Amino acid sequence: MSTIANAWFVPIAAIVAAFVWQPKAATAQTVALIEIRSSPETEDDFLCWSPVRARARLSQPSSDDLAVTLRGAGVGPSAGAVGFMAGTSPVTRANYAPKEELQIVLKADGSWTEFFLMGVKASDGGKDIAVRAELANGTSIGQTVTMVRVRKNAEHLSPKERNNFLSALAQWKIIPGLARPTRFEDFFTTHADAFSKGIHSAFGSMPSNFLPWHRAFLLNFERELQSIDPTISLPYWKFDEPSPHLFSADFLGAKLPGSNEVDLAATNPIRGWSAPSGQPLTRARAADTMAPMAANVLPALACTSDSCPDEFRETTDKFEMNYHNGAHGFILGWLGGGASPRDPLFFLLHANVDRGWAHWQQVRDRYDSASKLSYTPEGAYPGSVKDGMKEGLYANDEMWPWGQKQGNWGTPNTTDDDWLPYRFPFPSAPGLPLSETDYPTPAKMIDYMGAFHGADLGFCYDDVHYVDNGPSGVIAGEQ
Numbered sequence: 180m181s182t183i184a185n186a187w188f189v190p191i192a193a194i195v196a197a198f199v200w201q202p203k204a205a206t207a208q209t210v211a212l213i214e215i216r217s218s219p220e221t222e223d224d225f226l227c228w229s230p231v232r233a234r235a236r237l238s239q240p241s242s243d244d245l246a247v248t249l250r251g252a253g254v255g256p257s258a259g260a261v262g263f264m265a266g267t268s269p270v271t272r273a274n275y276a277p278k279e280e281l282q283i284v285l286k287a288d289g290s291w292t293e294f295f296l297m298g299v300k301a302s303d304g305g306k307d308i309a310v311r312a313e314l315a316n317g318t319s320i321g322q323t324v325t326m327v328r329v330r331k332n333a334e335h336l337s338p339k340e341r342n343n344f345l346s347a348l349a350q351w352k353i354i355p356g357l358a359r360p361t362r363f364e365d366f367f368t369t370h371a372d373a374f375s376k377g378i379h380s381a382f383g384s385m386p387s388n389f390l391p392w393h394r395a396f397l398l399n400f401e402r403e404l405q406s407i408d409p410t411i412s413l414p415y416w417k418f419d420e421p422s423p424h425l426f427s428a429d430f431l432g433a434k435l436p437g438s439n440e441v442d443l444a445a446t447n448p449i450r451g452w453s454a455p456s457g458q459p460l461t462r463a464r465a466a467d468t469m470a471p472m473a474a475n476v477l478p479a480l481a482c483t484s485d486s487c488p489d490e491f492r493e494t495t496d497k498f499e500m501n502y503h504n505g506a507h508g509f510i511l512g513w514l515g516g517g518a519s520p521r522d523p524l525f526f527l528l529h530a531n532v533d534r535g536w537a538h539w540q541q542v543r544d545r546y547d548s549a550s551k552l553s554y555t556p557e558g559a560y561p562g563s564v565k566d567g568m569k570e571g572l573y574a575n576d577e578m579w580p581w582g583q584k585q586g587n588w589g590t591p592n593t594t595d596d597d598w599l600p601y602r603f604p605f606p607s608a609p610g611l612p613l614s615e616t617d618y619p620t621p622a623k624m625i626d627y628m629g630a631f632h633g634a635d636l637g638f639c640y641d642d643v644h645y646v647d648n649g650p651s652g653v654i655a656g657e658q
């Protein structure tokens with residue numbers, strides 16, 4: 180009688196399956212909503228390597244929960260990629276383990292199910308990844324798009340990325356004779372004033388906030404470029420390698436033979452780049468075929484747990500005096516003196532110095548700003564200059580020009596109390612920390628990936644990942 184029993188069993192099973200697998204949630208009216216950084220805005224849907232909170236829900240209540248698989252689908256062969264982690268308890272560097280896909284249950288009552296999302300492969304100049312909720316049969320019932328927006332080696336930018344960057348930069352091109360200074364000129368003036376207040380420690384033996392101040396300065400610059408085009412990230416000039424693409428007429432310019440002038444192609448958006456006086460951009464040396472200071476630079480920018488300095492103090496001195504000064508001194512021209520931030524290469528040079536700091540932080544695990552291994556001086560300015568250090572240098576101090584206070588700032592070993600008369604409101608970015616009222620301190624700049632405090636600042640480098648093994652740590656398949 181087993182045949183009869185089986186004949187009955189199959190249709191019953193089919194009816195049960197139909198009941199279970201065709202809940203109202205799968206009908207045309209009900210879709211899955213996915214929010215990155217747990218907000219409905221899409222302006223904040225940009226990722227770096229850091230895990231960010233995300234969530235999904237059914238668009239309307241249903242009779243049953245619905246199991247879906249979250250998966251990232253790149254558009255095109257050079258698209259970026261994302262990883263997923265389950266749950267709501269914070270992801271740390273110790274438990275970081277992104278998966279290619281994640282099964283979650285969308286609740287029948289339409290409430291949110293939380294998870295974590297992180298970049299595992301950089302995007303190519305735009306939002307090129309769809310994060311989808313798929314049914315068991317592969318049908319997508321909802322998606323949102325995102326970009327893994329990371330700072331890349333300028334030498335390897337795609338034509339699209341290069342053009343996006345140059346086109347935004349061109350909006351700040353100085354037009355000689357124009358009465359109103361451009362935003363680029365504001366950056367130049369600010370750096371010049373900061374220089375005179377001791378932002379570079381070359382004036383004495385005291386520690387300086389050179390690294391965190393420039394990290395904030397670069398982020399300020401990058402966020403304002405992103406307000407022109409949100410797909411932009413600041414590229415870096417990897418100055419220990421030849422960079423013929425970067426130093427070409429189609430990018431930041433090729434030095435003309437026998438002259439210090441820089442050739443920019445007729446189609447280059449920044450063609451005509453000049454000082455307010457009309458003086459054209461000048462560089463004394465070309466970095467297209469040779470690697471400046473390769474022997475000197477490489478050990479610091481690619482140091483290992485054996486060769487990286489242990490403490491911040493030694494690290495910052497090396498980065499500033501040896502590598503940063505060396506790179507400026509190699510190119511010369513505008514980069515060799517006080518006009519240096521008038522050459523856009525300044526920002527790419529400093530991005531590489533900052534990347535070197537980020538690499539050191541990664542190798543040594545130096546994200547805890549309360550430790551003098553990560554930064555010194557720790558704590559906040561004690562209200563005394565007996566130790567020769569002033570407000571603005573300590574980990575928890577506000578830094579000019581972004582804080583509420585002005586002047587008497589960061590000048591070691593002097594009684595100078597000049598007050599600088601203006602401040603920059605730090606530009607806010609959708610969904611990210613730092614703003615006009617949440618101004619940068621050294622401590623906030625140190626933990627830029629949120630490795631210690633949990634909130635990333637919205638930038639990262641292509642080869643400095645959230646954990647040492649980086650995207651190669653992605654585990655294929657379901658969790």
Ligand SMILES: [Cu+2]
Pocket residue numbers: 503507529
């Ligand atoms: Cu510099």
